[in-house]
Amino acid sequence: MKTPYLEVVSEDALAKRIAELGEAIATDYADLNPVLVGVLKGCVPFIADLIRAIDEPHEVDFLLLTRFGTKGRVSVAMDTAISLEGRHVLLVEDIVDTGLTLSTLLRNLAVRQPASLKTVALLDKVPRRIVEVPLEYRGFEIGDEFLLGYGLDWNGRYRNLPGVWAVMDMERLQDLDESFPEAVFASTVDGSSEIAR
Ligand code: IMP
Numbered sequence: 001m002k003t004p005y006l007e008v009v010s011e012d013a014l015a016k017r018i019a020e021l022g023e024a025i026a027t028d029y030a031d032l033n034p035v036l037v038g039v040l041k042g043c044v045p046f047i048a049d050l051i052r053a054i055d056e057p058h059e060v061d062f063l064l065l066t067r068f069g070t071k072g073r074v075s076v077a078m079d080t081a082i083s084l085e086g087r088h089v090l091l092v093e094d095i096v097d098t099g100l101t102l103s104t105l106l107r108n109l110a111v112r113q114p115a116s117l118k119t120v121a122l123l124d125k126v127p128r129r130i131v132e133v134p135l136e137y138r139g140f141e142i143g144d145e146f147l148l149g150y151g152l153d154w155n156g157r158y159r160n161l162p163g164v165w166a167v168m169d170m171e172r173l174q175d176l177d178e179s180f181p182e183a184v185f186a187s188t189v190d191g192s193s194e195i196a197r
Contacts, residue, residue, distance in 0.1 A: 004172040005148075005180060009123075009140055009164040014150060015049070017139045021120060022053020024137060025090065030056050032115075034088040037080055039105070040064040041159070042094030042151040046122045046139075050092065065101065074104050089114040090137075094151045095123040099131040106133065123147065123164065146170070149184070 025034075036054075038047040040062050051060055064078035089109060096102050102119060109117055120137035127144045145168070148154055149161030158165075161184050167173055173180060 004167070004169040004176060006166045006168055007163050008142060008145070008147065008166045009150070011162045014122075014139075014163065018046070018049045018122075019053050021137055021139060022050055022055070025050075025120065026054045026056040029054075029058065029088060029090070032088045033057050033059065034090050035059045035061055035080075035082055035084060036090050036092050037084070037109075038062045038092045039094070040078070042153065043092050044159070045151045046094055047092045050120070065105070067101075074101055076108065084109060084112045084114045086113065086115050088116045089118070091117070091119040093119060093121040095125060095147065096121045096133065096135060097125045097128050099129050099133040102133045102135075103131045122150075123152075 036047065036051060036058055038044070038060065041064070043062075047060065051058070059082060061080040061082045062078070063076055063080050065074040066077040067074050091102075091105065091109065093102060096119075102121075106117065106119070118136040119134065120139075121135055122139040124135060124138045124141050125144060126141050143166075145166035146154070147164050147166055148158040149163055149165045151159050152164065153159045154167070154170075158181060161181060163184075165184070
């Protein structure tokens with residue numbers, strides 16, 4: 001039978017890569033006091049770990065998008081509290097898939113005349129790209145599976161999983177319901193790698 005889910009990025013791999021990203025960002029933005037703008041809600045675990053890996057002064061803000069239609073159309077449902085004009089802005093995304101959301105967002109933010117505008121995305125689904133978008137910092141390149149965990153959700157669920165998991169069989173995953181997150185957390189405690197069966 002097909003494996004319903006598979007861990008693709010472990011907690012340890014996330015911690016190691018995010019430390020590297022934080023170091024690179026700290027070096028590149030030294031003395032610039034950048035604003036890191038997290039795109040809610042998927043960015044939450046990532047930005048929480050990333051800012052603690054940036055050993056230079058910076059500010060943090062958030063925005064929340066509402067999606068409508070199928071072509072990546074979005075509007076800003078909750079905007080940043082900090083004015084971005086003249087600031088060095090680093091957008092923090094959980095995942096870039098088709099690139100449609102990010103390209104819309106970059107256009108929206110560019111209008112506010114930041115001093116610079118760059119993006120850090122934890123996950124880059126390269127094979128799914130429809131629109132070319134600049135991605136100055138990226139955690140991991142991944143394939144085209146649907147992913148869950150570490151901020152990524154399915155119908156608002158599974159954001160709390162400590163690693164990133166690929167869904168190989170959505171129907172079976174739905175049948176498993178609560179036993180999926182339970183198995184993930186159990187494997188984190190006892191170190192077993194047998195759960196993706
Ligand atoms: P894009 O506009 O196609 O690049 O999609 C970006 C948004 O789609 C991300 O910010 C996520 O909210 C969502 N998304 C894309 N791929 C996944 C996935 O594999 N799991 C969960 N959410 C995803």
